Amino acid sequence: MSNAERGTRNAEDTVEGKPSPQPSPHPIPRSALRLPRSEGRRDPRNRLNDLTGSEWLYFLSSVLTTAYPVNGSESYGHNLRRAHPSPKPPQLMATLIEFFTQRGGRVLDPFAGVGGTLLGCALTERDGVGIDLATGYRDIYHAVCTQENLAPQPFLIGDARAVLSGAADDADPLAAPFDLVLTDPPYGEMLSRPQEGEKRKRTGRADPTPFTDDAADLGNLTRAAFLAALVEIIGLAAARLRPGGHLILFAKDLQPTAEHHNLLHADIVARFAAALPALRFRGLKLWVDQTINLYPFGYPYSFVANQIHQYILIWQKHADPEERRSR
Numbered sequence: 516m517s518n519a520e521r522g523t524r525n526a527e528d529t530v531e532g533k534p535s536p537q538p539s540p541h542p543i544p545r546s547a548l549r550l551p552r553s554e555g556r557r558d559p560r561n562r563l564n565d566l567t568g569s570e571w572l573y574f575l576s577s578v579l580t581t582a583y584p585v586n587g588s589e590s591y592g593h594n595l596r597r598a599h600p601s602p603k604p605p606q607l608m609a610t611l612i613e614f615f616t617q618r619g620g621r622v623l624d625p626f627a628g629v630g631g632t633l634l635g636c637a638l639t640e641r642d643g644v645g646i647d648l649a650t651g652y653r654d655i656y657h658a659v660c661t662q663e664n665l666a667p668q669p670f671l672i673g674d675a676r677a678v679l680s681g682a683a684d685d686a687d688p689l690a691a692p693f694d695l696v697l698t699d700p701p702y703g704e705m706l707s708r709p710q711e712g713e714k715r716k717r718t719g720r721a722d723p724t725p726f727t728d729d730a731a732d733l734g735n736l737t738r739a740a741f742l743a744a745l746v747e748i749i750g751l752a753a754a755r756l757r758p759g760g761h762l763i764l765f766a767k768d769l770q771p772t773a774e775h776h777n778l779l780h781a782d783i784v785a786r787f788a789a790a791l792p793a794l795r796f797r798g799l800k801l802w803v804d805q806t807i808n809l810y811p812f813g814y815p816y817s818f819v820a821n822q823i824h825q826y827i828l829i830w831q832k833h834a835d836p837e838e839r840r841s842r
């Protein structure tokens with residue numbers, strides 16, 4: 516990977532590899548597709564990742580603003596991946612993977628789509644395993660690997676509930692514990708709803724665009740059923756995390772209604788706190804995607820926000836059962 520792909524170099528580390536104050540990373544340079552590299556030393560106490568102090572500090576910003584290319588070699592097969600309603604940029608996934616794992620680490624994505632996480636693993640020399648309901652999405656991921664000359668990572672087909680409940684044997688790619696679960700589930704029933712307003716005017720289509728027409732697709736469930744299924748799948752995935760490993764989930768809010776604030780990310784954090792005691796919420800980052808167009812929702816009558824951000828929600832599996840008991 517060239518320096519241009521990896522991003523520009525940030526300010527120098529101190530000799531000891533300790534982070535020194537840095538200028539705000541925003542706005543990002545056009546070439547900063549990944550964490551900026553620096554020549555500093557990695558602290559020998561760092562067991563989490565392979566980053567130097569400056570690289571670590573850069574990641575700590577609560578906002579990650581990106582404008583990844585959607586064509587050419589730096590788009591990592593976006594020409595094929597765009598057949599999916601919401602593919603994630605592999606460079607974005609690579610940035611998260613680089614912070615929460617070391618080289619050679621293991622990453623699980625139970626809602627793999629067309630492989631944003633798995634491609635992020637290939638870019639960072641980690642071992643990924645994906646699961647998705649749709650064979651067609653795995654086919655697209657394989658086509659991207661062929662086009663980009665990358666070795667495909669294991670990609671299992673089925674309802675993540677069934678796949679993750681299956682008994683693992685040695686040959687099973689799920690057998691060894693994972694360092695990170697990195698996933699991007701459906702955002703409630705967002706895509707399976709008929710399109711409205713500006714989006715409908717723009718696309719000329721009112722029909723919904725669900726990921727699949729499978730009844731097991733979380734994107735086709737009501738809010739209550741969605742949250743229950745998400746808790747079940749994340750609970751099964753977290754059981755395959757090593758103690759101290761992290762779980763990262765993307766979420767996007769829906770527009771508020773008179774009945775509910777529709778802050779889906781807050782509902783997810785609250786549900787996990789109640790139902791998944793092995794996980795401790797560690798905080799969030801906002802991903803701001805500058806390639807998203809703005810639409811004049813509500814104009815000129817009322818305020819309706821464009822959402823150009825998503826939530827990157829971060830949990831950690833308790834390292835020690837004692838720690839959980841003493842909370």
Ligand SMILES: C[S@@+](CC[C@H](N)C(=O)[O-])C[C@H]1O[C@@H](n2cnc3c(N)ncnc32)[C@H](O)[C@@H]1O
Pocket residue numbers: 599601602603604625626627628629630631632646647648649652673674675676698699700701702726727731732733734
């Ligand atoms: C938001 S997309 C993930 C996109 C992915 N991050 C990418 O880069 O392509 C959510 C995915 O979850 C899958 N899915 C929905 N319900 C599922 C289930 N019960 N088990 C496994 N996959 C499921 C859908 O087919 C869809 O591809």
